[in-house]
Amino acid sequence: MSTLEHNNADTTSGGDTLVSVENLKKYFETAPGFLDRLFGDETSPVRAVDGVSFDVIRGETLGLVGESGCGKSTTGETVLRLQEPTDGSVTFNGEPVFELGGAALTEFRQRAQIVFQDPFSSLDPRQTIGATVRQPLDVHGRGTLDERNERVRNLLERVGLSADQFDRYPHEFSGGQRQRIGIARALALDPDFVVLDEPTSALDVSVQAQVLNLLDELQTEFGLTYLLISHDLSVIRQVCDRVAVMYLGEIVEMGPIEEIFTAPRHPYTEALLDSVPRPTTEEAQRDITVISGDVPSPRQPPSGCRFRTRCPHIIPPDEMDIDQQSYRAIQTIRQRIDDRAFTIPEDASVETTVEQLYDRTVDSPLPAVHRERLETAFESIAEGKWDAAADAMSAYTSICERSNPELDGDTHSAACHLD
Ligand code: SF4
Structure with missing residues (x-):
C-alpha cells in the first residue's frame, strides 16, 4: 500500500x-x-x-x-x-x-x-x-x-x-x-x-x-x-x-x-520500533534493543521511571564501574529481593544457599566488589533477613528508581534521565 x-x-x-x-x-x-x-x-x-x-x-x-x-x-x-x-x-x-x-x-x-x-x-x-x-x-x-x-x-x-x-x-x-x-x-x-x-x-x-x-x-x-x-x-x-x-x-x-x-x-x-519485523535480511540482522521481563502491574507501578524494570539502558549510580548487562542483572535480583521471590532450599547450609542463589542468578563473571555485595545479600536471604538483603544492595539504587522523569516539553519530547 x-x-x-x-x-x-x-x-x-x-x-x-x-x-x-x-x-x-x-x-x-x-x-x-x-x-x-x-x-x-x-x-x-x-x-x-x-x-x-x-x-x-x-x-x-x-x-x-x-x-x-x-x-x-x-x-x-x-x-x-x-x-x-x-x-x-x-x-x-x-x-x-x-x-x-x-x-x-x-x-x-x-x-x-x-x-x-x-x-x-x-x-x-x-x-x-x-x-x-x-x-x-x-x-x-x-x-x-x-x-x-x-x-x-x-x-x-x-x-x-x-x-x-x-x-x-x-x-x-x-x-x-x-x-x-x-x-x-x-x-x-x-x-x-x-x-x-x-x-x-x-x-x-x-x-x-x-x-x-x-x-x-x-x-x-x-x-x-x-x-x-x-x-x-x-x-x-x-x-x-x-x-x-x-x-x-x-x-x-x-x-x-x-x-x-x-x-x-x-x-x-x-x-x-526494533520489534517491528524488517523486510530484508540485512535489516533483520541489525543490532536490536531487547526488552526483557513482563510489564509490571498497573496496581503497583515501579517507583521512579516505570520502564526501569525492563529498560536496557538503566543508569547506574554515579562513578559505579559496571557494564549494563551486569547492572541489569543486579537490578532484576534487587526486584526479586523486594518481591521476596527467591525460594530457599530446605535444610541447606547458608554457604550452600548462597552458592545456589549466585549460580541461578548470575550468568557472567562479576568484579569482586559486586560479587561480595551479592553474597552478603544472599547470606541475609538464607537467614530469612529480607530487609537486610535489600539494604546490602542499596548501593545499586539508580536515579531511574528515585525520580520519575517528566516529558521535557519540546516539539519532540521524551521522559528519560538519559537526555
Ligand atoms: S529514565 Fe530512561 S534510562 Fe532510566 S529507566 Fe527510564 S527509560 Fe531507562
Whole structure:
C-alpha cells in the first residue's frame, strides 16, 4: 500500500488546538480478592491512565501507541467522557468536557465520536445497517425520517457501500464492510473529532489498507481531527502526523511521526520500533534493543521511571564501574529481593544457599566488589533477613528508581534521565 499523504494540519507551530488533555487520570477500583480478604489487605486501584497530557491540533491525526494494556484505549474513552475521569481535565474547542451538562454535553457528544476496534461486536445483529447508521440521527432528532434515511444512504455510498444495502443485516457483510458501517455511523452527526480505537486491527492486511485510505479521504473531505489508537506501528506511521508513546499509563515520548521513527529518544520507543519485523535480511540482522521481563502491574507501578524494570539502558549510580548487562542483572535480583521471590532450599547450609542463589542468578563473571555485595545479600536471604538483603544492595539504587522523569516539553519530547 502506498504511504498516505499526511494532512496539512499545522502541528509544528502549536496550530489550532481542538482537544487539550491535562494530567488525565483514570483509576479502576476492584473488589478485594480471596487473599486480600484473608490477610485484611487493602486493594490498590488499577492506574490505567496516570497523568497524561497532550493536545490534538485541528485537522491532524495524533497517534497513541503502546503495548496492550498500557492505557491507550482508556485514554480515548475518557477523553470522550465514555468513562468518567479520576482526575485531570479535557477541553474541547475551549469547553471543559468534564463540566458539561444538558445541551452543551449533548452537543459535545455529537461533535466527538468513536470508531471501535471490533466491527463484529460493535454492530447490533438484529438491526439493519440502515437503522444502525441512522440511530445517532434518531437519538438527536435530526430532520424528518425521510431526511435521515437519505443521509444514511449518502453515507453508505460515501464509505464505499451501496445505498441498496440499507436493509441488510450485519452478518451479510465482511469484516472490512462492517468497519465501513461503523465509520458511517460515527460520521452520521457530522463530527469534528473522531477517536479511532484500533480501527483496523481485526481486519486482513489488504482490507486494512483500504480502510486506512478511506479514513484519510474522509478526513480531508470533512475536515476531521483524529486520535488514532493502535499497537501497530506500521499503521501509526502510515497515517499519523504526530505520535504519543504510552507505557504503563503514562506518555513517555511524543513528537512528529518521522522524528519518532527515525530518531527515537526514549529506550521504550526504541525497543518498540526494533520489534517491528524488517523486510530484508540485512535489516533483520541489525543490532536490536531487547526488552526483557513482563510489564509490571498497573496496581503497583515501579517507583521512579516505570520502564526501569525492563529498560536496557538503566543508569547506574554515579562513578559505579559496571557494564549494563551486569547492572541489569543486579537490578532484576534487587526486584526479586523486594518481591521476596527467591525460594530457599530446605535444610541447606547458608554457604550452600548462597552458592545456589549466585549460580541461578548470575550468568557472567562479576568484579569482586559486586560479587561480595551479592553474597552478603544472599547470606541475609538464607537467614530469612529480607530487609537486610535489600539494604546490602542499596548501593545499586539508580536515579531511574528515585525520580520519575517528566516529558521535557519540546516539539519532540521524551521522559528519560538519559537526555
Ligand atoms: S529514565 Fe532510566 S529507566 Fe527510564 S527509560 Fe530512561 S534510562 Fe531507562
